[in-house]
Amino acid sequence: MLSLDQVSVTFNAGTPNEVRALRDISLLVEDGEFVTVIGSNGAGKSTLFNVISGAVQPDSGRITLDQEDITYQPEYRRSHDIGRVFQDPRLGTCPGLTIRENLSLAAIHGRNAGFRRDVKMAQETWFFEQLERQHLGLERRLDADVALLSGGQRQAITLVMATLTKPKLLLLDEHTAALDPNAAEQVIALTQELAEANDLCVVMITHSMQQACDLGDRVIMMNRGRIEFEIAGEERKNLQPADLIDRFHSLADGTELTDAQLLG
Amino acid sequence: MTATAAATTQPQASGLSANRRFILRGILLALVVAGFMSVGNVNIGAIGQGLGYALAGVTVFMTFRVLGFVDLTVDGAFPIGGAACAILIVNGHSPEYAMLMGFVAGALTGMATALIDIIFKIEGLLASIIVITAAYTVTLHVMEGKSNIPLLGQETLISRHSKAFRTWLVEQFGDQMRRQSTNLLEIILFGFIVLIVLGILYWFLRTEIGLAIRATGKNPQMVRATGLNHNLMIVIGLMVANGLAGVAGSLVVQQFGFADVSLGFGLIVRGLAAVIIGEVLLRPRTVGQLLIAAVTGMLVFDISRAWIFSALDLPTTDIQFVSALVVLAALGTPRLYDRWKAYRLRHGG
Numbered sequence: 101m102l103s104l105d106q107v108s109v110t111f112n113a114g115t116p117n118e119v120r121a122l123r124d125i126s127l128l129v130e131d132g133e134f135v136t137v138i139g140s141n142g143a144g145k146s147t148l149f150n151v152i153s154g155a156v157q158p159d160s161g162r163i164t165l166d167q168e169d170i171t172y173q174p175e176y177r178r179s180h181d182i183g184r185v186f187q188d189p190r191l192g193t194c195p196g197l198t199i200r201e202n203l204s205l206a207a208i209h210g211r212n213a214g215f216r217r218d219v220k221m222a223q224e225t226w227f228f229e230q231l232e233r234q235h236l237g238l239e240r241r242l243d244a245d246v247a248l249l250s251g252g253q254r255q256a257i258t259l260v261m262a263t264l265t266k267p268k269l270l271l272l273d274e275h276t277a278a279l280d281p282n283a284a285e286q287v288i289a290l291t292q293e294l295a296e297a298n299d300l301c302v303v304m305i306t307h308s309m310q311q312a313c314d315l316g317d318r319v320i321m322m323n324r325g326r327i328e329f330e331i332a333g334e335e336r337k338n339l340q341p342a343d344l345i346d347r348f349h350s351l352a353d354g355t356e357l358t359d360a361q362l363l364g
Numbered sequence: 365m366t367a368t369a370a371a372t373t374q375p376q377a378s379g380l381s382a383n384r385r386f387i388l389r390g391i392l393l394a395l396v397v398a399g400f401m402s403v404g405n406v407n408i409g410a411i412g413q414g415l416g417y418a419l420a421g422v423t424v425f426m427t428f429r430v431l432g433f434v435d436l437t438v439d440g441a442f443p444i445g446g447a448a449c450a451i452l453i454v455n456g457h458s459p460e461y462a463m464l465m466g467f468v469a470g471a472l473t474g475m476a477t478a479l480i481d482i483i484f485k486i487e488g489l490l491a492s493i494i495v496i497t498a499a500y501t502v503t504l505h506v507m508e509g510k511s512n513i514p515l516l517g518q519e520t521l522i523s524r525h526s527k528a529f530r531t532w533l534v535e536q537f538g539d540q541m542r543r544q545s546t547n548l549l550e551i552i553l554f555g556f557i558v559l560i561v562l563g564i565l566y567w568f569l570r571t572e573i574g575l576a577i578r579a580t581g582k583n584p585q586m587v588r589a590t591g592l593n594h595n596l597m598i599v600i601g602l603m604v605a606n607g608l609a610g611v612a613g614s615l616v617v618q619q620f621g622f623a624d625v626s627l628g629f630g631l632i633v634r635g636l637a638a639v640i641i642g643e644v645l646l647r648p649r650t651v652g653q654l655l656i657a658a659v660t661g662m663l664v665f666d667i668s669r670a671w672i673f674s675a676l677d678l679p680t681t682d683i684q685f686v687s688a689l690v691v692l693a694a695l696g697t698p699r700l701y702d703r704w705k706a707y708r709l710r711h712g713g
Contacts, residue, residue, distance in 0.1 A: 176591055179589050179590065179591035180591040182589075184589045191583065191586060192589075194579045194582045195582055195583070197578065201579075205586075205587075206590060210591060212592075213571075213573045213575070214572050217570065217572075218570050219570070261590075
């Protein structure tokens with residue numbers, strides 16, 4: 101269970117460029133729950149992720165993961181329990197290393213590296229089964245350099261790596277935005293499958309209203325550092341992308357530029 | 365299960381042929397170099413010298429290629445390691461213990477660079493320049509205020525065996541081998557030590573920590589997201605790398621018969637040249653191949669420099685200029701070749 105209690109983040113505090121990226125955000129994500137986060141650029145979605153993963157420190161507030169206070173834990177330490185997939189497919193895997201080595205690295209997730217052999221024979225079948233489930237044929241290319249794979253393939257491997265050791269929380273930051281529609285569809289299917297199979301607590305940022313409606317149990321709309329509204333339960337089940345876009349527009353009236361306006 | 369077996373055997377088969385190509389390239393290179401040496405009348409002392417410096421090439425490989433860290437510390441770690449080794453030998457310690465301390469001295473120098481980089485967020489290039497500057501004074505202090513320590517008459521790795529080896533060599537192959545006996549002994553002893561160190565390093569780079577260090581150089585963000593302390597990996601990596609420079613310093617000091625505060629001058633350039641020469645000539649792929657390539661590069665560097673010296677009959681005062689020329693050739697040739705290829709493509713040659 102992830103809980104944020106009145107978390108605030110301010111960049112460039114005390115200067116004319118002050119940005120209040122997060123304003124008293126409180127959020128509770130139960131075990132096994134899948135939450136999608138939408139909002140225009142600059143709404144604070146990425147800052148929300150950065151503050152949860154530890155890349156950014158909050159000014160105030162408290163973050164707990166399974167009752168453990170992680171507010172000021174260093175990024176690498178709390179990453180023991182958090183799996184992450186980034187928008188850029190190049191960030192999640194390591195070029196110059198083989199698929200097998202990348203998976204081996206992910207298998208260390210949650211403990212400290214030691215002097216054991218990096219690539220273990222005992223993990224062979226495990227890796228094979230994990231990759232076989234994606235139907236991308238990557239299980240036969242375990243010794244291929246990750247740099248040779250396509251963005252979609254790399255993102256699929258990143259997903260498998262992020263869930264390999266069953267973390268408590270999975271953070272997905274627009275992880276299909278850089279992929280072609282076909283690859284995006286495959287990665288989304290894999291996301292759904294992995295989340296259900298591992299009963300994970302998932303938070304996913306997306307710009308696709310369709311994804312926000314199709315995936316997960318709850319939609320959160322962020323605007324100017326606040327959670328503007330949440331849609332859950334019965335309303336969420338009947339939610340259509342068009343409804344979301346309408347609510348998006350009603351919010352953006354006046355000061356804020358929306359993505360739709362920016363994209364013309 | 366059969367599918368798993370197929371998946372494992374197939375890449376291994378292709379890996380084997382890649383290994384075979386690598387070995388063939390190595391043999392071809394050895395033949396060409398041997399030919400050059402006999403035609404150009406190059407003394408085999410160049411091989412011994414290359415082996416002495418070889419681990420400093422591995423240092424540069426570890427920092428630049430594995431960690432992706434622009435680190436010049438080798439210029440400081442090498443003389444500190446040499447100085448520590450020399451002073452311990454002079455004070456009656458065994459050469460093995462002295463070399464181990466040479467490793468420790470080099471490793472501490474590398475740690476200084478890593479900590480400056482991490483604590484003060486000063487990037488590697490600048491951090492290592494700061495460390496080299498300070499290391500000069502530390503080296504002088506290690507050598508008890510003297511800028512040079514002669515090892516004449518002391519028990520070194522080489523002097524310990526030289527008499528017995530010379531007697532044996534003359535007995536076996538006749539009196540004409542007498543002149544080459546020290547050179548041959550150096551090649552055997554240093555070759556043995558370099559092989560052992562490479563073996564340990566190969567094992568180390570393929571442990572979990574080694575894997576994390578390799579990943580840190582390529583994608584530190586991912587290493588953090590995997591729950592590993594990437595700063596710790598930089599510290600460990602730089603310590604191991606510069607520890608090797610300390611060992612190289614210890615070997616060279618015993619070879620030269622003295623330690624000197626300016627021994628590390630220009631070493632970084634030489635190490636870079638070694639790494640690039642090795643990569644261009646052997647085109648290594650795997651961790652083991654890359655390590656062998658770095659050592660081979662250093663050997664080729666020293667041999668080609670010695671060849672230029674004997675071919676042009678130059679005085680030893682010109683040594684640094686010739687070094688710079690060889691480095692320029694190593695760095696520049698691949699680029700010139702690419703430009704020439706692009707030119708030919710444009711003009712339909």
